[in-house]
Amino acid sequence: MVLAPVTAVATDLTAFSPGVTAAGLRKLANASTLETGNRVSIISGTIGLIKNDVMSDMPGDLVLLPQRPHAERKGHVAPYE
Numbered sequence: 001m002v003l004a005p006v007t008a009v010a011t012d013l014t015a016f017s018p019g020v021t022a023a024g025l026r027k028l029a030n031a032s033t034l035e036t037g038n039r040v041s042i043i044s045g046t047i048g049l050i051k052n053d054v055m056s057d058m059p060g061d062l063v064l065l066p067q068r069p070h071a072e073r074k075g076h077v078a079p080y081e
């Protein structure tokens with residue numbers, strides 16, 4: 001049996017956040033980037049703009065919005081429980 005070394009690969013992450021939470025999220029993102037090497041991009045704006053970005057299938061990894069049942073029904077957002 002041959003074992004290959006496991007290597008970590010940096011992954012860029014994209015988070016959608018309303019403006020009210022973006023400042024705090026940016027601090028967390030910067031700390032995470034320094035610790036892991038994974039760059040975190042924050043896309044912020046009004047709740048309506050973020051919802052439009054998500055509903056238009058803009059690629060992303062994390063969405064911070066109030067729960068929206070209509071988004072779940074369309075299969076765009078899976079709530080974390």
